[in-house]
Amino acid sequence: xxxxxxxxxxMLIINHFPPPATQxxxxxxxxxxxxxxxxxxxxxxxxKICGTAIPGWTKCFLIVGMVLLQTxxxxxxxxxxxxQPESKSFINECRxxxxxxxxxxxxxxxxxxxxxxPKRNPKWEHAAIIPFSMGDGLVxxxxxxxxxxxxxxxxxxxxxxxxxxxxxxxxxxxGNMHGxxxxxxxxxTKPKYRQKQEFYGTIIVQxxxxxxxxxxxxxxxxxxTGLIPTSxxxxxxxxxxxKSVNCYTFEIWQIVSMDGGQTWSPPRLxxxxxxxxxxxxEPCWATDGGGGGSGGYDxxxxGGGGSGxxxxxxxxxxxxxxxxxxxxxxxxxxxTDCATGKVVGSxxxxxxxxxxxSITSPAQWDRTTNTISFQSSSQINTSTLMEELxxxxxxxxxxxxxxxxxxxxxxxxxxxxxxxxxxxxxxxNTELYGVWIGCIGFPYQIAHEYIIWVMDxxxxxxxxxxxxxxxxxxxxxxxxxxxxxxxxxxxxxxxPLAILQAQSDCY
Amino acid sequence: xxxMRTTSLKHSTTLLLVGLxxxxxxxxxxxxxxxxxxxxANEVKVKSKVYRCKKDIxxxxxxxxxxxxxxxxxxxxxxxxxxxxxxxxxxxxxxxxVLNAFRRAFTAEEIGKLAELKEHVSFIVxxxxxxxxLTLAFSIRTGTTISPASIETLENELLKGxxxxxxxxxxxxxxxxxxxxxxxxxxxxxxxxxxxxASENLKAPGEY
Numbered sequence: 001x002x003x004x005x006x007x008x009x010x011m012l013i014i015n016h017f018p019p020p021a022t023q024x025x026x027x028x029x030x031x032x033x034x035x036x037x038x039x040x041x042x043x044x045x046x047x048k049i050c051g052t053a054i055p056g057w058t059k060c061f062l063i064v065g066m067v068l069l070q071t072x073x074x075x076x077x078x079x080x081x082x083x084q085p086e087s088k089s090f091i092n093e094c095r096x097x098x099x100x101x102x103x104x105x106x107x108x109x110x111x112x113x114x115x116x117x118p119k120r121n122p123k124w125e126h127a128a129i130i131p132f133s134m135g136d137g138l139v140x141x142x143x144x145x146x147x148x149x150x151x152x153x154x155x156x157x158x159x160x161x162x163x164x165x166x167x168x169x170x171x172x173x174x175g176n177m178h179g180x181x182x183x184x185x186x187x188x189t190k191p192k193y194r195q196k197q198e199f200y201g202t203i204i205v206q207x208x209x210x211x212x213x214x215x216x217x218x219x220x221x222x223x224x225t226g227l228i229p230t231s232x233x234x235x236x237x238x239x240x241x242x243k244s245v246n247c248y249t250f251e252i253w254q255i256v257s258m259d260g261g262q263t264w265s266p267p268r269l270x271x272x273x274x275x276x277x278x279x280x281x282e283p284c285w286a287t288d289g290g291g292g293g294s295g296g297y298d299x300x301x302x303g304g305g306g307s308g309x310x311x312x313x314x315x316x317x318x319x320x321x322x323x324x325x326x327x328x329x330x331x332x333x334x335x336t337d338c339a340t341g342k343v344v345g346s347x348x349x350x351x352x353x354x355x356x357x358s359i360t361s362p363a364q365w366d367r368t369t370n371t372i373s374f375q376s377s378s379q380i381n382t383s384t385l386m387e388e389l390x391x392x393x394x395x396x397x398x399x400x401x402x403x404x405x406x407x408x409x410x411x412x413x414x415x416x417x418x419x420x421x422x423x424x425x426x427x428x429n430t431e432l433y434g435v436w437i438g439c440i441g442f443p444y445q446i447a448h449e450y451i452i453w454v455m456d457x458x459x460x461x462x463x464x465x466x467x468x469x470x471x472x473x474x475x476x477x478x479x480x481x482x483x484x485x486x487x488x489x490x491x492x493x494x495x496p497l498a499i500l501q502a503q504s505d506c507y
Numbered sequence: 508x509x510x511m512r513t514t515s516l517k518h519s520t521t522l523l524l525v526g527l528x529x530x531x532x533x534x535x536x537x538x539x540x541x542x543x544x545x546x547x548a549n550e551v552k553v554k555s556k557v558y559r560c561k562k563d564i565x566x567x568x569x570x571x572x573x574x575x576x577x578x579x580x581x582x583x584x585x586x587x588x589x590x591x592x593x594x595x596x597x598x599x600x601x602x603x604x605v606l607n608a609f610r611r612a613f614t615a616e617e618i619g620k621l622a623e624l625k626e627h628v629s630f631i632v633x634x635x636x637x638x639x640x641l642t643l644a645f646s647i648r649t650g651t652t653i654s655p656a657s658i659e660t661l662e663n664e665l666l667k668g669x670x671x672x673x674x675x676x677x678x679x680x681x682x683x684x685x686x687x688x689x690x691x692x693x694x695x696x697x698x699x700x701x702x703x704x705a706s707e708n709l710k711a712p713g714e715y
Contacts, residue, residue: 361590378594378675428687430705435589435596436685444581444642445561445570448631451687452568452646455629465566482590 087129094138094169095124097177101208117210118252118270119145120181122167137170142181148270151251151318154185154202158318161252179208202227204250212250212275227277247276253352255369266370267352316356316373323377327353330382338506339499340386340426347392355380365391367403383423383435390422390498391415397498411490417477418496421454425499428458438473441480450476461507462500470494545655546647550574553659562649571645571658580641581633584681595676597634597684598709599669605688605703608664609695612657621692626651628661629689636682638671675711 105117120142127140141162148161161183169179186201203216204227215227230245252270319327331348335341356373363374363384372388374380394415395402405411420438427436428451439450450473457466471494478489545551546569551558561570587595599605609628613621629646643662647653671686688702 376593381594383589428689435587436687437589439685440586440588440590444633444644445572447685448570448572448644448646449563449568451631451685452570452629453566455687455689456566468565482588 090129091124091127091138094127094140094177094179095122098122098167098169098179098208101179105209117208118148118161118254120165120167121145137168140167140169142167146254146256148252148254150183150185151253152185152202152204153249153321154204158253159183159185180213181206181208181210210271210273212273215277217279225279227279230276230278244279245276246279247274249274266350266368269350316354316358316371319353319355319380320377323355323380324353326380327385330380330385334382334386334426337426337429339422339502342502342506343386343389343393343422346396347389351389351392363388365389367395367401367406382426383437386426387419387423387437390419390502393502394419394498397501405488405490405493407484408488410488411493412488413478413481413485414474414488414490414493416485417474417481418499420477421457421473421496422499422502424451424454425458428455438477441482442476443480446476446480461503462496470496546571546649546651551655553655556659558655558658564649567649569647569649569651571647573643573662576642581683584635584641584683587678587682587684592678593676594711595678595684596674596709596711597638597671597686598674599686599703599706600672601668601670602700602704602707604668604670605665605690606695606698606700608661608668609690609692609700611664612661613692613695617657618692618695621652622696624652625691625693626653627689627691628653628658629687630665631685631687632669632671634671634684634686636673636678636680638673640666640669640671641683674709 102117102120121144122140122142124140127138129138142165143162149158150161150164151158164185165181165183167179168182169177171177183204183206184201185204201218203218204212205214206212212229213232214229217225217227219225227246249272251272253267254270255267256265331344335344350370352369352371354371354373355375355377357375359373359375361375362379363372365372365388370392372385372392374384391402398405398415402415405415417438424436424438436447436451436454438454439447442450453466453469453473456463460466462470474489474494478486546560546562549560551560551571557574559572559574561572562568563570589595610618626648631644631646633641633643635641643665645658645662647658673684686706688700688706690700690703694700
């Protein structure tokens with residue numbers, strides 16, 4: 001693998017620099033890797049691409065990304081690529097600079113700054129020196145103190161930060177050191193970690209303090225769109241080339257395991273940045289080097305670090321913008337109801353949503369990741385949303401959570417019945433998406449009694465009279481509902497604690 | 508003299524109140540007279556049908572079932588289950604059809620009096636895969652002034668005017684949905700039935 005990397009990088013370097021004046025081989029036959037633009041006199045068109053002030057860095061990021069992933073992720077147990085004394089010295093210089101910068105940042109008392117930057121640990125021992133158009137630069141893989149993942153509105157998948165990001169350091173023409181964190185966010189298929197897969201997607205570049213400074217989108221046709229934050233000083237340089245302005249949200253989430261990966265905390269949002277970008281074509285990329293290059297892209301999302309603990313892999317996909325809009329519409333709708341509004345207000349923050357075709361029910365709430373997954377887009381409705389939100393709410397109400405009442409355990413029948421009853425009370429109140437679910441399977445007359453009982457609760461709350469029938473209805477549910485729910489009745493749980501709490505002050 | 512006048516005024520007010528109470532009671536007599544005790548039996552015969560009745564004294568409800576529906580009508584069909592099936596449901600086609608059914612079954616005077624008494628009628632409809640009504644059952648309060656004859660007329664009017672349509676996934680095999688409504692006579696009086704309107708406004712996901 002190392003040999004392949006060396007050959008690959010050598011080829012890249014050869015193609016990166018201008019060909020000798022005597023060389024007659026047509027560019028198209030040399031190879032198809034992307035190269036920086038050259039001026040007519042053969043010198044590098046540094047800092048100027050396509051007549052704009054956009055630097056040759058544009059392709060450097062992409063080239064570096066290719067090289068990094070090809071070399072670093074595959075040489076975890078191998079040696080450093082460049083071990084010449086001058087390389088070591090440069091790596092040390094980068095390391096000192098990074099430590100100094102991050103030392104200041106991590107010791108900052110600004111909570112926002114601290115939250116925005118999860119503690120990263122550059123793998124200096126796997127750093128590589130790559131020749132950029134502006135001179136040599138360093139790239140190093142990163143690992144993080146905790147299990148962090150990136151979720152954006154750019155790509156449809158959560159991406160493990162360790163897999164998706166690397167450190168890049170270089171000196172500018174003035175000799176000033178710069179450090180950047182580069183995120184590779186695939187958009188084609190859900191990346192299978194540690195497996196090679198073609199990369200198409202977005203590259204987001206942050207400075208060391210977590211501010212987004214630029215980005216690139218690599219399209220499936222090989223073309224590249226540049227992204228410049230509208231707030232950036234560079235925005236004016238591309239304003240005449242701007243195609244559109246798009247805003248993206250970039251979030252960093254974290255989950256923590258205290259028991260070696262057996263169980264995981266609910267995801268915690270570390271930071272959320274919404275940045276609007278001017279997008280512009282990167283024509284040079286498409287014309288110089290033959291349509292986006294070849295070879296290295298497969299490795300953008302290959303490999304990855306690994307802490308030895310196997311975290312729960314992200315399942316499903318995040319919701320699309322349309323689905324998010326629908327979800328928010330339903331959220332607004334159900335929030336108008338007093339009890340449901342209380343549930344939503346209590347559990348919505350920090351809740352993740354996904355569409356996951358592999359689940360066996362229309363929707364489910366996963367306690368370990370605090371995620372509501374819908375089996376399909378069409379299962380995003382008030383009925384599913386309410387029941388799953390309520391399950392999350394139950395977890396906060398019952399002492400010690402509801403984990404002990406999970407499927408197949410005593411109490412599961414009680415918990416499930418309460419959730420369905422809560423949904424049905426809402427139905428009785430609104431008749432919106434009013435599919436009665438608590439009485440499915442009940443004989444005709446008993447179902448009738450159940451519905452009338454629920455209507456009474458919806459009107460008056462849990463009066464003594466309706467409460468007197470709770471055990472009876474729970475008994476019917478245990479007797480007639482789907483097999484999955486039956487047979488796990490816990491007598492001590494014959495009070496709908498979570499509903500009572502949600503309904504407090506509503507009547 | 509003054510004291511005598513005061514006593515006389517109090518006396519007159521009491522008489523007036525008593526008179527009003529008698530008048531109210533008397534005006535309700537035709538309604539209650541028809542209904543009182545009418546729902547006591549387990550089976551109540553009306554003009555064209557027999558209702559089976561079940562009472563829940565604790566909750567104060569009488570459940571009324573039309574005995575003409577075959578016992579196995581629902582058991583021959585699958586029940587729509589949103590937990591295993593794609594979203595599908597039934598909505599009422601017309602709010603006004605239900606409102607008119609109530610207005611035909613009860614006179615304006617009766618509606619007004621029942622509204623005063625905060626009476627309501629709940630009805631549960633089982634609807635087939637094509638939107639057809641399979642069964643219709645009622646629930647009223649124990650001690651109600653609503654007569655069996657009024658329920659019979661209401662049932663006939665509802666069956667005549669009420670229509671459902673399937674939204675979301677349509678199934679091509681026998682299935683049934685459960686749709687339930689509670690209508691207060693105060694709503695009938697105002698011409699706006701909350702739960703009925705909500706059903707009329709139902710939309711399938713994606714139609715928003």
